[in-house]
Amino acid sequence: MAHEEHNLAIFRGRLKFKSNVQKIWGVFILLSIITIIEVALGIIKPEFLTSNTLFALKYLNWIFLALTIVKAYYITWDFMHMRDEKMGLRRAVVWTAVFLICYLLFIILLEGDYIYNVYAENYVKFDF
């Protein structure tokens, strides 16, 4: 299989690598840095990030989720070579999953929050 047409640029072309092996190590360093930031934030838990919330989630948790999605992007795009696949395959895989997961999370988490409120504010305890 002589397809050597690897896309060697990340950050929308701002960071270019000379070979595929170099790109792999570059992505590994990037993923490591993100993981270290996550763990450091998880241990320190800065006050201003835990005391404010946006849509029922603390700022800190939004940061964790955003960093996770960044990590997922680079694992999929560079380790799984999605960057090098045809756009049709990329969209068939990524859009399907992203759409269905967003939809599922939206309805399920909203329902969980609703049930919490029913428990907390009403007299209904177990029977519903």
Next chain:
Amino acid sequence: MEATVAKTSTDQKTWDGGNRPLNASYGKMMMWFFIVSDALTFSGFLAAYGFSRFKFIDSWPIADEVFTHIPFIHGNFPMYYVAFMTFILIFSSVTMVLAVDAGHHMKKNKVIVYLFLTIIGGAIFVGSQAWEWGTFIKGTYGAVETKGGKILQFLNTDGERQAITDFAISIPSERVTEQSNDGIWFQSESPRTSVSFEEVKKGFLADESLLIRTQYLNDNGERIILSRAESIAKLEKDGKLIVEGANLKHNEYGTPLFADFFFFITGFHGFHVFSGVIFNILVFFNVIIGTYERRGHYEMVEKVGLYWHFVDLVWVFVFTVFYLV
């Protein structure tokens, strides 16, 4: 940007995959579609976890207080070991993608070395997961479960956790764990805790410095600590059962649902890692005996590579959802 319009000229086959609109081999494409369906399975599990967490948002265990152990070292180290596990898995992903790259260049020996490192990384991860389960099942301090199924943990006045076995005052009793060979009609009995509820209560009343911490969180996300008088009243009125460690029914760290989801989701993921290691070993031996050299390409390495990266991808999310958020 590539055009997504498929060529439909008459000189090539129209049906039977003739146009190859996605330009990927059958095996790789099917692996991708399997990964999509598996990703949806995992997101179903994680969404269920999120549902239960939002449902019990004011009493959910704090992961930092649950996973505080490192093998061979005593002390309180939140997160470090899972961070290590995450690095192991990311690194084994790197060696896997290096193996795929070496395969593209038909460098058999490099593929062997990188695949071997990947297998070792996967094995270390599965072993760490087993150790993590073991520590979670064994528990740390022990707790009392109330009649309503809530957890009461014990602190001294400095706010340090106290193990129930340390302050319980032993009450002489004849009660031992019965074995099935002790009686004709006796079937079985679940293992007994190392101290009884009465012993813990006696020890708690005797030691003025002990307080109870409930599983409910205050507005700052910290567990609510009762005063000495409230603690005594709570223990005498509601206390019922000793819990040491966690299983599917009881969990000394908080709500049993947390333990259920932990066992189920990390278990399901650990099973994926385990099967990934098996696939890697099969491919590893195929590389050694030269199957892919004769076939002329290393696409099989690429396909198990996709699966292996997916396992890493799932762990990234499990790590965030269970240990960080």
